[in-house]
Structures are given as structure tokens and as C-alpha cells.
Amino acid sequence: MRITLLTQPTDYDPSNLWPSISPQLRRRLPLRNLHWKSANRPLRSIQTLDVALLPYTSSSIDEQQHQIAGVGLLDKPYLNIFLVQCEDNDVYRSTVRTSIRNWLNGVLAKKNQEWLIVHVVPNAIESLATTKSPPSSGALLRIKGSVYDKIRADFNSSKKDRCIQLRLSQSSADLASSGTDEIEMWQDLTSKLKEGILIAFDQRVTQYEDDVRKLDAQRTMPGWNYNTFFGVKEGLGRSFEEMGLSEDGLVVYDELEASFFLSLSDKEGEMWGTSGGLPGVGDDSASVLDTERKKYRDLILQNTITTFDFRCYLFARQFALLAKLGNPIAQLVRAKDFIVGVGRMLSWAGMSDAFVESWIWCAASEILEACVPISGAGMDGGRIRALAAAKGDLVVLKRTQIDKMGLRAGLLPDEWPWAGMGMVELDEKEGEEDKFGEVSCEELLEVIEDRDKFFELYRRTNREALDELQRGGRTNTADKILADTACTEFYLKNYAEAAKLLERLPGVYEKEGWSKISGMLLRRYATCLQNIGKDEQYLSVCLKLLTYKLEREDAVHYLEEVKRLSKSVEETVVAHLEGIFEFTIPTRARGREGEDGFEVAVPVRNRLVDGVEIDSVELVMVDVETRKTSITFTCGRQDLVNGKNEIVLSMNVSQGGEYEVTRLAVAIGKVVLSTTMTEGNGKKLRLYPSPHTLSARLVAPRHVHLDALNRCVIELRTGRNDVQSGKISVLCRTPGVRLLMKDASVVHEDSTAEVETDLSQPNVISFAAVSAQQTIRFSFPYAYDVDLSCVTATISVSYTTPTGTFTSTSTSTMEARLPLAVNVHDLFKAHTLFSKFSISCANGPLRILEAGLEESEEFAVGSAPRKGTERGDVVFGSHSASYMFRISRRGDAKKVSEAPAPLSLKVRFRTLEDELRWARRQYLRKLLGEAGLEKVAHLFVNALNEVRVDDGKATEWALMEEVKGEEWQWAEWDLLMNEVGKEERERLKDALETFTKARIEVTDEMKEGLPNLERTIEIPVDVPEPRVVFTALLELRNEVDLEIGAPVSAELTITRDSSWGSDEEFARAAIDCLYEVQVDSEAWLLSGKRRAGFLLDGKKTETFSLLLVPLKSGHLMLPTVDVMVVKPEGTSCQVDFTPAEVRVLPTVRSTSVVLGGDVQIPVGA
Structure with missing residues (x-):
């Protein structure tokens, strides 16, 4: 309810002039743009001021002095106006002047009131016209002696002009037709009104402030009364309010509220008990915003008001001022604090719970109803959300009272979320026969008696709260309301509706750490799903419940449900693994005995209340380097008892490298329990293939023909496997390179194994049976569009043995650049050509074992005799080895018009890097074998092979055929040490120390393997044919x-x-x-x-x-x-x-x- 107080000037009108001036004066109200400047306050601007013009009566001027200073000012006028009409000097002297003086004496006898005399001249058209022409001398004398001049002379003071003349024309009723002079007269009148009102207002504020200051100084004196202090200070606040200064008025009421709470804690708070401080009958449903419902001011001044009524009145005044300020958010926030505080006070004072709940409900409803027109128009997004949130809080407060009343009436069960609402048990209330006897709200009494109406009100209140809270961004409170609504529908056995609401809520509470509430919601959600026949969802919820701390009976029940439904549901149900099984992934894997692949022993803790049979386990891993290659360990059916278990996962894939766990899945019938790890958070596992497994790698061909297509070779070693059939697929990872595998062929070099191949599938080489311990080389050409230094490819071999099907995958790199360069210089004689070939190294030192130029049918070739050495010719850096050949045309050769076939320069060589790698691998393998570490020798030998060979070491090796080992470093040292048992580590360290300190020499045993390092290159040589x-x-x-x-x-x-x-x-x-x-x-x-x-x-x-x-x-x-x-x-x-x-x-x-x-x-x- 809007409360409006008006400033009240009074007018004294013995000549009955009010009807003639009232229409135009009212049109000029309210007064606008008043500016009040106080000595103790900054400038205040009043945009509009409503003014009520009241007729003069003796009671309006003859006030009785109130016993409390300043209180009587509230109902007294600010400005007194005397309307006079008189044009006759004699009448003025005989009667009018006496009337004005008597009136003025009565006004001046009172404080803080201003006065104004208005001389009205009706029907003044002629006089207005005469003023526009120069007056005659007689007219001048007549004007000087006019009644208005006499009034000014008799009553005006030198400091302030309090008299004004108002000339009204016959057309003055029409504001638009008023002349300029008449408009100026009206403006002068409104200015006098504003000035008088501001003066009176300033005087009253000064008096109020002085009175308040005196009373506040007497606070500690005996007999000081808060109500007296309140009455005086409220007068100051109401004065601000009457003048449109609502913000200043609100500050006064806030200070009064603070002093009220202070008085409660001091000894003067004893006076609040004079009327018991409690509300009366019917106050639970009475308005808290109607300040006219009771004579609150009289009760305050008489010191008979209760604490309850006083707080209601104080809040109503604050609420009204906030409404004038247009601050609905503050209204609602203060309303909630007020309702909660007073409700707590009523409970402490011994009021029944039903009365308190009814009052809170009614008060919140009234305030919300008062704020319904407030839509937030003109507010920014933040204030709109704050307004909605404040409304939502009040609606939630209402909803809480419904919960309590529903519990008390037996309409709601005494269980979560309604149990523990703070209510007092009935047997603890002495003398309370009727649970709702003190409630006077008819709406509440009606819904308490009717179950359907109660739950209709309950749902409506919940919807209202949800709408406001969601608009206000109060998601946590909104979720709580949703949970209560879902539980209500569950209680009413509306399982389908409850299931819709409960689908999301358990996860919300679990995320916030409220696992107990989440568990209760999940159990109810499971019951709903079971009753509406959604088996897949019911199974998922049962699995989720198994991760919570349940009573054994509940845990067994849900586990049995999982076992039953996992065999009967049609669709696969995926759930989280956490909380049901705990897997500990080791960092080491071992090779399988007698078969290719890996296996890993994984400890498993079964957290279920009982044992369970699982169908399969999958452990998916991805390589750490590229995140593109994945492998999977699996196992079949297993029985997991409650507590600790161990299962062995295996895979038929031989693939080395470092891998990270990305997914772990356990299958139980149609149930898949899985967990997924993000990149960098999974357990890492290193795999080292056994030297006995089938392997394939990309190598450079041993024999290179420069006049043919570039070729690469896949070297396949069967290891211990009797391969029945297999397929090789190659994925080139070097941009710009095309592998022409359709032209692949088997290379018979040092192997006598025969193998059948099938090249019908693109990029796949299929081969037939190959026995164990065989090496097969498949050669195929490749083409490239860019400068090429090396070719990298991933080779995957899928093969079948008598024990199963296996896969071997590896990535290797082949050097594509030629290791040597050849330059030729020709010297012609009449019938002989001398060609000198200079061979230099391109990438590293070489050992040239043989260089020869083969003859043809047309040309004979002779070469200078060379002293052959077992070591060959070593080529370093910029140095080269030269070979001279004599070429002559055969005498019996016939000349043909076509160009003769080219000769072929054949160079057999070894790179010193290959020799050095071979020598140190053999030496390290020998040391580890002598130390009894044959099983892990391949790990360290392969790691050593990855170490770069320095050119200086290669040169030292070439010159001395020995090299020091103390400076060699190899990668993965710590990781490889982890692959060795504790008992073997000491022997391993001793062997490695021996290796680093020794000088590696070429032995006869090593020489046996050197021919395998030899490579041959054939270069076509065209014989020049000068004419x-x-x-x-x-x-x-x-x-x-x-x-x-x-x-x-x-x-x-x-x-x-x-x-x-x-x-x-x-x-x-x-x-x-x-x-x-x-x-x-x-x-x-x-x-x-x-x-x-x-x-x-x-x-x-x-x-x-x-x-x-x-x-x-x-x-x-x-x-x-x-x-x-x-x-x-x-x-x-x-x-x-x-x-x-x-x-x-x-x-x-x-x-x-x-x-x-x-x-x-x-x-x-």
C-alpha cells in the first residue's frame, strides 16, 4: 500500500476568493525544482512537491502544545496564506487591516510556520490595459494610495517580501489565454510558495535535530524513554519524506532501527515488556505494511506498543520509503531479514509454531503481492537477476512454512527432506490442544483441511520459487527446490514425474560433496525407474548406488539387481568403474611364454559387498609420442571375490614403445564399467618386444642400381614362429613419398627360404608359410616428389601360427641418400679412353672394399693393378679414392647407329658407422652373456644401437680398428634398469662398467659378421662417343x-x-x-x-x-x-x-x- 504525505499550507479566505483562484493554482501544482540548502547538509534538489491546500480553521492555528517537544509539528502547516480583496481604502482601514493583523498575530505566535498575504484583484482587464499606457498624474497619485500599497506598507518587512498582488482577468480560467503579465504574477506566487515552504521546512529540521540531539545526550539518565526519542526523531524522518527527500528519511529510520536493537540489549529495553511484547489474536494474518491498521504513533508515544507492533510499523515505514526511491531489491532483501528476525523473536517469545508459520507465510505473501507490479523494466541484467533472486528467497521462505505445516498436519511424511524442520513435538507443547488454534489465515486453514488443495498450493509455490530462482541465477537453491518437488511426487507415487526431476539432481549433489543426499535421491530415483519399467536406466542407477556407502542389506539387493538385469536388458549399459573395482596398473609388462605378445598382471580390489563374475576386461593404451597408435590388453571370464584379486591381461600384439592408459573397461553381461583417463593423467607402461618374436623393419637395399627405380626393403624375421600365413601392410609417414608395393618381390641374398606372395591387395604383401628362424626380404620401389633424406614407415604384420593370430607393429626409418659420391674424368687417345673415377663419402667415412668397371660386348676394359688389402680403402671427409680404367673398342665389335650400352661401375663398401655399431653390439652382448644376463641383453643392445656414432670415433676405428668405450652414452638408462630384477642389477652394473672402460677391437668372431654389413652400388657409365x-x-x-x-x-x-x-x-x-x-x-x-x-x-x-x-x-x-x-x-x-x-x-x-x-x-x- 502506497503511503503519501502532503505538505499542508493553509489559507484564510474571509472574502471567499478561493473558488476564483483555485483552478489556476491547482494547475500549477505540484511545485517543481525546489532547492534546499541547509547549514549542516549538502544541497538537496526536490524535483516535485505535492501540496495540499487546506482551509483555515481556528484549530489549524491554535494548536495545543504536545508534551513531547517537536512531535506536534507533523500535523501543522508549513505556510499560511491570507487571501484578501479590497479596493476601498476606508474599508481597508476600518475592517480588513484589523482582520489581517489578528490573523498574523495568531500565525506569529507559532514557531516554524511562514505566512503570505495575497491581494486578489478580480476582473482586472481594464486595469491591466491601463498599465500598458503612460498613466496621468492623477492616476499616479491614485496608484500610490492603493489598498495593496497600504498592505505592503503595514505588514511587509524590509528583509522579506511577504505580500503579493494577483490580478485575475475574466479569461483567467483558461491558462493558455492568460497574458504575459498574468503568467509572471502566477510565477511570482509559486516562487513565494516555494520560498516560504523551504524556510519553514529548514526551521523544522533544525528544531528536530536540536531536540534529537538533546534526547540522545540524555540516554544514560534515569527515566530516559526510547519511545519519546523515537517520536521526535521520526518527526525528522517524516519531514524529509513530506518534502520528497525519501533517501534522507530512510537514513533516519535506519538509525532508529539500529537504536531500537541497541535499546533491547540495554536496561531500557525493559519497557518493551509493558504489553507482553507479543502479537494479538489475528495478527498472524494481518497486514504488516498498513501503518493505519493501528494507531502506531499513539501507541509509541503512550509507551504501550508491543515489540511485535513496533517492528512491523518500523519496517512498513522503511518499505514505503524504499518504494518511493524505486529500489525493489532493497525492499525484498529487507523484507526477508525482517520476516526471519521477527519470526525468530516470536518463537523465542513462546508463540506457537503454527502462529509463527502462519505469520511468516502471510507477511511474505503480502510483500510479494506488493512487489508484483515490479517487472524490472529499465534495469540492467545484473539488477534484474538480483531482483528475481530476492523474490525467490521470499517464495522459498513461504515454501518452508508449508513444509512445516504439512508435517504438523500429517500431510507430509516425517522423512528427508521434510524431517528435521525445526518443529517442536506436540507432547512438548503444554496446554496446546489444537495444533492450528491460533491460526487465523483462512487460506492456510483451508489447505490444511484438504489434502488435494495442500499439494496444489505446494506445487504452485515450488513453481513460483523455481521461476524466480532460475531467473536470478540461484542454481543451488533452485536445485534444492527441485529435489523437494521430486520427493513430493515420489511420496505421492507419481513415479514418472518424479523420475524426470530426479534424473539430474543426484549428480548435482554429488558434485557439491553432498554424497548422503545424493544417495537418498538415487535410491528414490531407482524405485521410480523400477516402477515405470525402464530397466536400462534402473540398471545404471543400481550400478551408481553400488559406489555409495550402503547398509549391507541395500548393497546386496542392488548387487543382485545388477546381476539379474545385466543378463536380461537388451541394450548395453555403460557406467563408471570408479567405486566398484580398483585396478592398479603396473609399470612393467612381460613377454608371453612361447608366444608373441605381452601380458601384464594387474591387482584388482573388488569393493562390492560380495563376489562377482566378470566376462572380460579391456585395457586400452595409446603411444605417448604420437597419440595415434593404440593397443589393447584383454582377458576373459574371471571370478572376483570381495577384496583383493589379481588378473592377467594379455595381447597378441608385439609393439614396442611407451604407452599411456586411456581406458579401462570391465564387462558383466550387458554392463560395461569403464573409466577414461585424459592425456597425461594415465599410468604409463613401457613395452620391449622379445628378441624371439616376429619382427619387421624397413632397411636400405644391400644392392643399389642407379639405373633402376629407388627401392626399399622390408626385412622380416620370423623368430620362434612357424608362420602359416601373413600379411604385411605399410603406412609411409614421410610426406611426398609413394610406396609402389604392387611391384614388390622377394630378395634372395643370403637366405634360401622360399615364400609365395600375393600382391592383389593395395599396399599389402600377403605371404604363405615360412618356418621359424628365417629372414625374408621384400623389395619394392618408391617414388618421391621432394628432396628426400630418409623414409619412415610403420610396418604392421598380421600372421597366423598354430597357436593363434598375432600382430607385430613397428616404425623404422631407412636412409634414402647414397652414402657415396662418384666423379669421373675422361682422357681420350686415338683408340683408347682413360677414365678416372673419384669416390668420396657423402654422409660419413666409408670403407671401399672393391671398385670395378665391367666390360661390355663393344668395349674392353683394363685397370691398373692395385695392391688389395683386407681393410680396403678408407675414405674420410673431403678425401677421395681414385680408380683408373682403360676403355677401348673391341676390334671385332660392329659399329651401330644406336648408342652403345653403358658400362657398369660396381662399388662394394661398408660404412664405418655400421662397422662400429656392429662391433660394440657384439662386445656388449658378449659381456652380458658372460654375466648371465642373456634375457635382457637385447634391451641394452638395442638401446646402444640408437646412440649416434661420432665421426671422430669412426675415424679412430678406421685407422686403428679399435676404439675407446668410456665416452659412450646410451638412452633410456634408468628405464632399462627398471626392467631388471634387483638381484641382477649389480651384475648388470659391473658388466656395463667393464664395457665403458674397455677398448673394443676387431676379433675373428666379429669379422664373421662383417660381410653382412657390405653393400653394393652399381652405377651406369656411358662411354662418350665424340665424332x-x-x-x-x-x-x-x-x-x-x-x-x-x-x-x-x-x-x-x-x-x-x-x-x-x-x-x-x-x-x-x-x-x-x-x-x-x-x-x-x-x-x-x-x-x-x-x-x-x-x-x-x-x-x-x-x-x-x-x-x-x-x-x-x-x-x-x-x-x-x-x-x-x-x-x-x-x-x-x-x-x-x-x-x-x-x-x-x-x-x-x-x-x-x-x-x-x-x-x-x-x-x-
């Missing part, structure tokens, strides 16, 4: 020693030979040639044609004479000669020129001869 071979010979005619400056005749002979070409017609035809002599200008001076063209047929030899002059002494090389074919253009040719050396002696005597130009030639004397 012409020129033999150029530069000879001196004088063969004695030469002297400096002594000319010597030389003869240049050029012979043509076309035997290397296959075109016989060209061999007989003449060709245009050109020779050029290349002269060192610092050693020789040439006289003759340095460059000359000539015609040369197939049989002719051309000779040219030259003159050479040596320019310095010593051993000088003769000038070189180059010959080329001019026509036909593009004719290929080679020049066979053998450079010669001559000795030039110095001369003792010499002279200079000038031969044309400035060149001087010394000539012997």
Missing part, C-alpha cells in the same frame, strides 16, 4: 738445349680420327677446323699463326710451322694446343694433346733485335 678425336703434336726441330732469346722452329701436327663415332660417312667427309695455340706470354714469344682454320678430311694430317722464342730460363712447358670443328656446327670432338717440357739455358752475351714494333728479342752474339 672426331684430334691428335695434336707440337715438336721442336732443334732438340738441343735452348737458350733465352734464341728462336727455335716448331712443327704443329694435327691428325683426325673418327673411329669413336658410328657415322662412317662423316668419317670420310672433310670438315672445317680451327686450331689455337695457348701461349704463356711470360715464358714464350710466338711467331706464326697463333690461330688458323683449315680443312681436314678423313685421312689427312695437317702440319703447321711455328717459331718460338723462350723468354726465361729453366724447365718450361711448351704451349698447349686446342682444336675444334667449325663446320658442321655442333660436332662433338675431343683433343689428345700431350704437353711437353724443355730446358732453357741463360746466355752470357746477347743483343737485342727489334722485329717490328717495340718488342725486343735478345739474340745471341
Whole structure:
């Protein structure tokens, strides 16, 4: 209920002028834009102020002094107005002035009231018109002596103008037709009203503050009364409220509330017991917002008000002020605190529970009803949520009272969630015969008597609470209401509706740590599902219940239900494993005895109340490095007793590496209990395949033909397995590489095993039976589109043996680059070609065991004799090994127009890195064998093989055939040590220490395995076929020693030979040639044609004479000669020129001869 207090000016109207001015004055109300400035407060702006104009009576001015200072001001006017109409001076002097003075004397006798005299001139059109023209001298005299001037002279003061004249025209009833002067007069009147009201208000505030200050200072004196203090201070608050300063008024009431609670704790609180402090009959359903329901102020001032009524009145005043401030959130929040506090006070005071519950219900309902129009329009999202949450809290408070009354009336069972609501047992209430005798709320009494109406009200209240709480974001409280609603439907046996509500709630409470509540909800949910026939969901809930702490009887019941339903449900039911079985995953796995694959012993704790038979267990793991490859350990039917068990999981997959557990699943009939681990949180397990298992790896081919497609080889070792059939699938992991497995073939190198293959499936090599301890190599080409250094592939072999089907998977890398580089230099003679091949290492030092150039049908090949060594030729870094071969055309070979078949350069070699790896593997294997560690030797040998070989070590090995071992480091040291038992670790450490300190040498035993490291490369060598071979010979005619400056005749002979070409017609035809002599200008001076063209047929030899002059002494090389074919253009040719050396002696005597130009030639004397 909205409470509105109006400021009350009074008017005294002996001339009955009010009807003529009332319409226009009311149109100018309420007053707007008032600004109040107090000495002790900041400026306050009042936007609008409602004003009630009351007629003057003697009682309004002749107040009786109230016994409490300041209290009587509330009902007294702020401003008194005297309306007067008089145009006759004599009448004014005889009667009007006396009336005004008597009225003013009565006003001035009272404090904190202002006054104003309004002289009204009705029907003043003519006078208004005359004021617009210059008045005559008589008019001026008449104006000065007017009644209005006399009123101003008699009653106005010099400090403040309290008189105003209001001229009304005949059209003054129409505000729009009023003239400018009349509008200004009305504005002047409203200004006087605002000014007078503000002055009176400021005086009253000052008086109230002084009175409050005095009373507060007397608080500790005997006889001080809180109600007196309250009455005075409330006057200050109501004054603020009347002036539209609701916020200041609310502050006053908040201070009064604080002082009230303080008085309760002090000795002056004894006065609250004068009326017992308790509510009366019917107060449980009475309004808490109606301040007119009782004469609260009179009761307060008379010191007869009860604590209950006082708190209700104080709250109602605060609620009304908050409503004026437009703060519904604060209204609702304060309302909840008020209701809870007063309810607790009533309980402590001995009021019946039914009365307290009824009062709380009615109070909350009234406040919510008062706030229904508040929709949150104009609020931001945060305030809308806060408003909804505050409403929801009050609705929940109402709902709690329904719970209590329902329990007391026997409409709700005495079980969770209704049990323990704080109610008092009936036998503890002395003299209480009727449980609801003090309740006067008809609505509550009606629903208590009618079960259907009760639960209709219960559901409606729950829906209302849910709507508000969900809008307000109060999810926890909303979930509690949902749980209560679900339990209600369960109690009413509405199992389908209860199941819908209970589906989510147990998980919510479990997440918050309320496992006991979650368990109770789950049990009821299970009962609902069982009654509505949803077996799969019922089975899931039974499994969940088995993870809770239950009574043995309940645990056995749900376990039996799981066993029964796991065999009868149609769909597979998946549930969490946690809480039912506890698996301890070990960090080590062992190889299976006599079969490929792994097995792992897993301890299992059965947390169920009894034993159970499981159908299977699956342990899924994924590789840690790529997270792409998964493996699965399994086991079949097992009987798990209550407590500790151990099961053995195995798999038929041989695949090494580090793996992380991602999933563990246990199957019991149609039930699958599983748990999933996120990345990085699963237990890690390392797998090391046995050396006796079937294995496959990608290796480089031992024999490489550069004139064929690039190939790679899959090396398959059967180990201990008699393979009946198998399939090899390869997944290339190098981008840009295509494996052409359809062209695969079996390579028979050092193996005599025969195997049948089937290449009908893409990227799959199927093979037939292979016996144990065999090595089969499958070779197939590959193509690539990018620069390639290596090829990486994952090889999976699925094979069948007499004991079952197995799989072996591994990832390996093959070096794709050639380990050596070959350069060739050709030197042509007339009928012989000398080719020099320089072989250098590309990736690391090499040991070249043999290099040969094979002959062909057309060409014979001869080579220089070399002293063969067992060690071969070692090539380091930038150094190379050179091999010279002589090539000549066979005499009986026929020339053909097509190019001859190329020769083949065959190089047999070993890389020093392979030798070094082989040597240290053999040595380590020998040490571990001597220490009795044969079973784990393969682990350390394989780990050692992964260690990079330093070039310096390889060089040391090549030169000395031994190397130190103390600097070698190998990966996975700690991990490998964990694979060895405690008793064997000491022996292992001793063997490894011996290995690191020893010098590894080549032994006869090691040499037996070196041939397996040999590789061969065949390089096609095309024999050049120049169409012409020129033999150029530069000879001196004088063969004695030469002297400096002594000319010597030389003869240049050029012979043509076309035997290397296959075109016989060209061999007989003449060709245009050109020779050029290349002269060192610092050693020789040439006289003759340095460059000359000539015609040369197939049989002719051309000779040219030259003159050479040596320019310095010593051993000088003769000038070189180059010959080329001019026509036909593009004719290929080679020049066979053998450079010669001559000795030039110095001369003792010499002279200079000038031969044309400035060149001087010394000539012997």
C-alpha cells in the first residue's frame, strides 16, 4: 500500500476568493525544482512537491502544545496564506487591516510556520490595459494610495517580501489565454510558495535535530524513554519524506532501527515488556505494511506498543520509503531479514509454531503481492537477476512454512527432506490442544483441511520459487527446490514425474560433496525407474548406488539387481568403474611364454559387498609420442571375490614403445564399467618386444642400381614362429613419398627360404608359410616428389601360427641418400679412353672394399693393378679414392647407329658407422652373456644401437680398428634398469662398467659378421662417343738445349680420327677446323699463326710451322694446343694433346733485335 504525505499550507479566505483562484493554482501544482540548502547538509534538489491546500480553521492555528517537544509539528502547516480583496481604502482601514493583523498575530505566535498575504484583484482587464499606457498624474497619485500599497506598507518587512498582488482577468480560467503579465504574477506566487515552504521546512529540521540531539545526550539518565526519542526523531524522518527527500528519511529510520536493537540489549529495553511484547489474536494474518491498521504513533508515544507492533510499523515505514526511491531489491532483501528476525523473536517469545508459520507465510505473501507490479523494466541484467533472486528467497521462505505445516498436519511424511524442520513435538507443547488454534489465515486453514488443495498450493509455490530462482541465477537453491518437488511426487507415487526431476539432481549433489543426499535421491530415483519399467536406466542407477556407502542389506539387493538385469536388458549399459573395482596398473609388462605378445598382471580390489563374475576386461593404451597408435590388453571370464584379486591381461600384439592408459573397461553381461583417463593423467607402461618374436623393419637395399627405380626393403624375421600365413601392410609417414608395393618381390641374398606372395591387395604383401628362424626380404620401389633424406614407415604384420593370430607393429626409418659420391674424368687417345673415377663419402667415412668397371660386348676394359688389402680403402671427409680404367673398342665389335650400352661401375663398401655399431653390439652382448644376463641383453643392445656414432670415433676405428668405450652414452638408462630384477642389477652394473672402460677391437668372431654389413652400388657409365678425336703434336726441330732469346722452329701436327663415332660417312667427309695455340706470354714469344682454320678430311694430317722464342730460363712447358670443328656446327670432338717440357739455358752475351714494333728479342752474339 502506497503511503503519501502532503505538505499542508493553509489559507484564510474571509472574502471567499478561493473558488476564483483555485483552478489556476491547482494547475500549477505540484511545485517543481525546489532547492534546499541547509547549514549542516549538502544541497538537496526536490524535483516535485505535492501540496495540499487546506482551509483555515481556528484549530489549524491554535494548536495545543504536545508534551513531547517537536512531535506536534507533523500535523501543522508549513505556510499560511491570507487571501484578501479590497479596493476601498476606508474599508481597508476600518475592517480588513484589523482582520489581517489578528490573523498574523495568531500565525506569529507559532514557531516554524511562514505566512503570505495575497491581494486578489478580480476582473482586472481594464486595469491591466491601463498599465500598458503612460498613466496621468492623477492616476499616479491614485496608484500610490492603493489598498495593496497600504498592505505592503503595514505588514511587509524590509528583509522579506511577504505580500503579493494577483490580478485575475475574466479569461483567467483558461491558462493558455492568460497574458504575459498574468503568467509572471502566477510565477511570482509559486516562487513565494516555494520560498516560504523551504524556510519553514529548514526551521523544522533544525528544531528536530536540536531536540534529537538533546534526547540522545540524555540516554544514560534515569527515566530516559526510547519511545519519546523515537517520536521526535521520526518527526525528522517524516519531514524529509513530506518534502520528497525519501533517501534522507530512510537514513533516519535506519538509525532508529539500529537504536531500537541497541535499546533491547540495554536496561531500557525493559519497557518493551509493558504489553507482553507479543502479537494479538489475528495478527498472524494481518497486514504488516498498513501503518493505519493501528494507531502506531499513539501507541509509541503512550509507551504501550508491543515489540511485535513496533517492528512491523518500523519496517512498513522503511518499505514505503524504499518504494518511493524505486529500489525493489532493497525492499525484498529487507523484507526477508525482517520476516526471519521477527519470526525468530516470536518463537523465542513462546508463540506457537503454527502462529509463527502462519505469520511468516502471510507477511511474505503480502510483500510479494506488493512487489508484483515490479517487472524490472529499465534495469540492467545484473539488477534484474538480483531482483528475481530476492523474490525467490521470499517464495522459498513461504515454501518452508508449508513444509512445516504439512508435517504438523500429517500431510507430509516425517522423512528427508521434510524431517528435521525445526518443529517442536506436540507432547512438548503444554496446554496446546489444537495444533492450528491460533491460526487465523483462512487460506492456510483451508489447505490444511484438504489434502488435494495442500499439494496444489505446494506445487504452485515450488513453481513460483523455481521461476524466480532460475531467473536470478540461484542454481543451488533452485536445485534444492527441485529435489523437494521430486520427493513430493515420489511420496505421492507419481513415479514418472518424479523420475524426470530426479534424473539430474543426484549428480548435482554429488558434485557439491553432498554424497548422503545424493544417495537418498538415487535410491528414490531407482524405485521410480523400477516402477515405470525402464530397466536400462534402473540398471545404471543400481550400478551408481553400488559406489555409495550402503547398509549391507541395500548393497546386496542392488548387487543382485545388477546381476539379474545385466543378463536380461537388451541394450548395453555403460557406467563408471570408479567405486566398484580398483585396478592398479603396473609399470612393467612381460613377454608371453612361447608366444608373441605381452601380458601384464594387474591387482584388482573388488569393493562390492560380495563376489562377482566378470566376462572380460579391456585395457586400452595409446603411444605417448604420437597419440595415434593404440593397443589393447584383454582377458576373459574371471571370478572376483570381495577384496583383493589379481588378473592377467594379455595381447597378441608385439609393439614396442611407451604407452599411456586411456581406458579401462570391465564387462558383466550387458554392463560395461569403464573409466577414461585424459592425456597425461594415465599410468604409463613401457613395452620391449622379445628378441624371439616376429619382427619387421624397413632397411636400405644391400644392392643399389642407379639405373633402376629407388627401392626399399622390408626385412622380416620370423623368430620362434612357424608362420602359416601373413600379411604385411605399410603406412609411409614421410610426406611426398609413394610406396609402389604392387611391384614388390622377394630378395634372395643370403637366405634360401622360399615364400609365395600375393600382391592383389593395395599396399599389402600377403605371404604363405615360412618356418621359424628365417629372414625374408621384400623389395619394392618408391617414388618421391621432394628432396628426400630418409623414409619412415610403420610396418604392421598380421600372421597366423598354430597357436593363434598375432600382430607385430613397428616404425623404422631407412636412409634414402647414397652414402657415396662418384666423379669421373675422361682422357681420350686415338683408340683408347682413360677414365678416372673419384669416390668420396657423402654422409660419413666409408670403407671401399672393391671398385670395378665391367666390360661390355663393344668395349674392353683394363685397370691398373692395385695392391688389395683386407681393410680396403678408407675414405674420410673431403678425401677421395681414385680408380683408373682403360676403355677401348673391341676390334671385332660392329659399329651401330644406336648408342652403345653403358658400362657398369660396381662399388662394394661398408660404412664405418655400421662397422662400429656392429662391433660394440657384439662386445656388449658378449659381456652380458658372460654375466648371465642373456634375457635382457637385447634391451641394452638395442638401446646402444640408437646412440649416434661420432665421426671422430669412426675415424679412430678406421685407422686403428679399435676404439675407446668410456665416452659412450646410451638412452633410456634408468628405464632399462627398471626392467631388471634387483638381484641382477649389480651384475648388470659391473658388466656395463667393464664395457665403458674397455677398448673394443676387431676379433675373428666379429669379422664373421662383417660381410653382412657390405653393400653394393652399381652405377651406369656411358662411354662418350665424340665424332672426331684430334691428335695434336707440337715438336721442336732443334732438340738441343735452348737458350733465352734464341728462336727455335716448331712443327704443329694435327691428325683426325673418327673411329669413336658410328657415322662412317662423316668419317670420310672433310670438315672445317680451327686450331689455337695457348701461349704463356711470360715464358714464350710466338711467331706464326697463333690461330688458323683449315680443312681436314678423313685421312689427312695437317702440319703447321711455328717459331718460338723462350723468354726465361729453366724447365718450361711448351704451349698447349686446342682444336675444334667449325663446320658442321655442333660436332662433338675431343683433343689428345700431350704437353711437353724443355730446358732453357741463360746466355752470357746477347743483343737485342727489334722485329717490328717495340718488342725486343735478345739474340745471341
